[in-house]
Amino acid sequence: KRAILQRLIAAEHFEQFLHKKYPGTKRFGVDGGEALIPLMEQIMKRGGQLGLEEIVIGMAHRGRLNVLANVMGKPFTTIFAEFQGHSSTPGDVLGSGDVKYHLGTSSDRDFDGNNIHLSLTANPSHLEFVNPVVIGKARAKQLQRGGVESTSVLPLVLHGDAAFAGQGVTAETLMISELSGYRVGGTIHIVINNQIGFTTMPKFSRSGPYCTDVAKMLSVPIFHVNGDDPEAVVHVARIATEFRQKFKRDVVIDMYCYRRYGHNEGDEPAFTQPLMYKKIAEQVPTRKKYAKQLVEEKVITAEEGEALVAEFDAYLEEAFAATKDYAPNAADFLGGAWEGLKVASGDARRGETAITEDELQKIGKVLTHVPEGFTINHKLQRVLDAKTKMLESGEGFDWATAEALAFGSLLDDGYAVRLSGQDVGRGTFSQRHAIWYDQDNEERHIPLRNIAPDQPRFEAHDSPLSEMAVLGFEYGYSLADPKTLTLWEAQFGDFSNGAQVMIDQFISSGESKWLRMSGLVLLLPHGFEGQGPEHSSARPERFLQMASEDNWQVCNCTTPANYFHALRRQMLRDFRKPLVMMTPKSLLRHKLAVSSIDMFTDGSTFHRFLWDNDQDKLAPPEKIKRVVLCTGKVYYDLLVERRDREIDDVLLLRLEQIYPFPQSALAEELRPYKNADVVWCQEEPENQGYWFFVDRRIEAALGEAGGKAKRPSYVGRKSASAPATGLMSRHMQEQAKLIDEALTV
Known part of the structure; x- marks a missing residue:
């Protein structure tokens, strides 16, 4: 009981201290919900007794500074210094930074001799979107500690009442919690139920009686508890922790409390809730109520209670005084699993991605071997026969084979591979076949799990019909495990905008804002083939608009071998960057979009641009009248048409990596063509x-x-609101026109 009181004192007086020292400054305090702090401490204490070794935490802004200080153990001096405008990272660490109530941190706490590592995940202001990121991080950490059935790692996610009910990503994240590819043995959810959302009352913000009704789909315990009864809160925390550790399922704590001030401390809540805030003004703080209760129970005297308050206040003043000498510690964002990795620098970033022909043939045999007694689909057998022919002849390697060779060779090199997305096992276009199904009993065979006896994991998970939560999960996974090639594939690139918040707020800018690297790969099928406005464009312009400060790579490879090298270099360099890859549809089976074996083996590498297939048949450089620069599938349309017309004074040059843009290398390539227009x-x-x-x-x-x-001058379709026409005849006319215009000098 004394411990509960001490935590309430710390929670209340930390907020009051900030309110006094930095009046009018946004802090999104937990005033009115101070029982959150003993609640979280109880989860950690009981969890440690039940084998918990690590907790991955996700939460919004409400109460975050209090959690950082009183749960995570972030030094008060550091927090006060941030309020005074100081950076929490050293001056030699680049990045745009973020507001203090978005920042993450990690620490180690000892509870009754049990050491628990705490990791608070950085997040944007977009409420609830950190949820799947936390789950993905936890999954990766569980696998590092022995497997997903291990109860040593707990995802702990804090929510607001309005956001838990209102944001669809909440339901998506709950929905994936029991699926084999995404389960983490249960998450503890804490709802800080202020009974209001900014200015909106519950009766206007949800249709059910409880903000937690969405969690009923899981048939798991949902505890509703009074935040003004700290002992009940702690009791519920203990039960919830025991339930999760025993049954490995989610559990929800709905802590009813109130928000003493407005949405932020400078806001006036009485504009919209005058009666509610009259009642709140009359509320005695939880700490005072509980201190009075303990005095009446003779657990402490009134003087002892006041002494505890005075002691903590003195500690805060001491920490505040120390801000004048504050200097941030060295950044540790490349420690732990990230040891040995560096911040990216320089222009030479290919990595050593070639493999030997012996290794390629070894992997190829695994990819084409049908186990004894396995009844394979007859159409799939034809695919395997074609792969066998590729391996024997050394010619005609297609896209899917190149991808499988990249995965297999990385597994052979000691890197795990995790592929997730809708229908990724077979592939949307029946191209991948990473998972085979026995035609008699539906037993599964996964060839890439048989590369070597002690190889790392290969996972291919058909995801539910969710973009947001699944992409968030994979991003979180990539944050915790830099030694796994983590890939998310959209069914069509057009559908990636169903996860736009993850792309905009996390993947594109997480390293700059929060110093958190990710090697996540986005595979986005893209190309104009007359399939209409929703099956043509992965919206590369959006990714390029966000491309800056070396934040990610945007590629559109036109050969299987270059795709192979692009995937391998994700792991075989000493840094990590997200890769946004526009992937093909019709090129998956295009007779010209193939590679020979020497393009994978010794001496081969990734190329940021690729040369003209018919360069030796063209006029000399000084007689070339036009250089056509392009990227992606249109190259082959141009190539075929130029051959048909027997044109020899137009050179085709394709960009394979659009960002980072290879400006100097491109200039060198263009230099011989001094008389050509571009x-x-x-x-x-x-x-x-x-x-x-x-x-x-x-x-x-x-x-x-x-x-x-x-x-350069522009050749292509005219500006449009929709990406593509839905009429095949019009598509063909438009395509023929742009090809003709590009080739006609």
């Missing part, structure tokens, strides 16, 4: 695709090259 050709509408991104960058490369052309 066009950029794309299938996408002018206001979409790549044009607005590459235009001035190509201009800069042309300036370096010193030829006649000073700036």
Whole structure:
């Protein structure tokens, strides 16, 4: 009981101290919900007794500073220094930073001799979207500690009442919690139920009686508890922890409390809830109520209670005084599992990605071997026969085979591979076949789990029909495990915007804001083939608009071998960056989109741009009249048409990596063609695709090259609101027109 009181004192007086020292500054305090702190401490204490070794925490802004200080053990001096405008990271660490109530941290706490590592995940202001990120991180950490059935790692997620009920990502994250590819043996959810959302009353913000009704789909315990009764709160925390550790399922604690001030401390809540805030003004703080109760129970005297308060206040003043000498500690964001990795620098980033022919053949045999007694689908057998022919001839390696060779070789090198997304086992376009099904009994065979006796994990998980939670999960996984190639594939690239918050707020900017690297790969099927506005574009323009500060890579590979090297370099470098890969559809089976064995083996590498297939059949460089720059599938349309017309004075050059843009290398490649004009050709509408991104960058490369052309001209579809037409006839007309315009000098 004394311990509960001490935690309530710490929670209440920390907030009051900030309120006094930094009046009017946003802190999103937990005033009115101070019982959160003893609640969390009880989970850690009881969890430690039941084998818990690590807790991955996710929470929004409400009460975050209090949790950082009183649960995570972040030094009070550091927090006060941040309020005074100091950075919490050393000056030599680059990054844009974030507001103090978004930042994450990690620490170690000891409870009754049980050491527990605590990790608070950084997050944006977008409420609830950190939930699947936390779950993904926890899954990776569980596997590092022995498996997902281990109860040594707990995801602990804190919610607000309005957000828990209102945000769809909450339901998505709950929905994946029992699925084999995503389960983490249960999450403890704490709802800080202020009974209001900013200015909106519950009767206007949900249709059910409880904000936690969405969790009923799981048939797990949901505890509703009065936050003004600290002992009941702690009791519920203990039961919830025991339930999770025993049954390995989610559990929800709905702690009813109130928000003493407005949404933030400068807000006036009485504009919209005058009666509610009259009642709140009359409320005696939880700490005072509980101290009075303990005095009446003769657990402490009134003087002892006041002494505890005075002692903590003195501690705060001492920490505040120390801010004048504050200097941040060295950044530790590349410790632990990230040991040995560095911040990316320089332009030479290919990595050593080639493999030997012996290794390729070894992996190829595994990929084509049908186990004895396994009844394989007859159509799949034809696919395997084609792969066998590739291996024997050394020619005709297609996209799916190159991908499998990349996965297999990384597994052979000691890196795990995790692939997730809708229908990824077979592949949306029946191209991958990472999982085989016996035609008699539906038993599964996964060839890539048989590369070597002690190989790392290969996982291919068909995800539910969710983009947001699943992509968030995979991003979280990649944060915790840099030695696993983590990939998320959209069914079509068009559907990736169902996870736009994850892309905008986490993947594109997490390293800059929070110093958190990720090597996540996004596979986004893209290409204009007459399938209409929802099955044509992965919206590359959006990814390129966000491309800056070396935040990620955006690629559109046109050969299986280059795709192979792009995947391998994700692991075989001393840093991690997200990779946004526009992947093919029709090119999966295009007779020209193939690679030979020497493109995978010794001496081969990733190329940021690729040369003309018919370069030796063209006129000499000084007689080339036009250089057509492009990326992706349109290259093959241009190549076929140029062959049909027997044109020899138009050179085709394709960008395989659009960002980081290879400006100097491109200038060197363009230098011999001093008399040529330069066009950029794309299938996408002018206001979409790549044009607005590459235009001035190509201009800069042309300036370096010193030829006649000073700036590229545009060839492609005209600007449009929708990505593509839904009429095949119109698509064909548009495609023929842009190909003709690109090749006609």
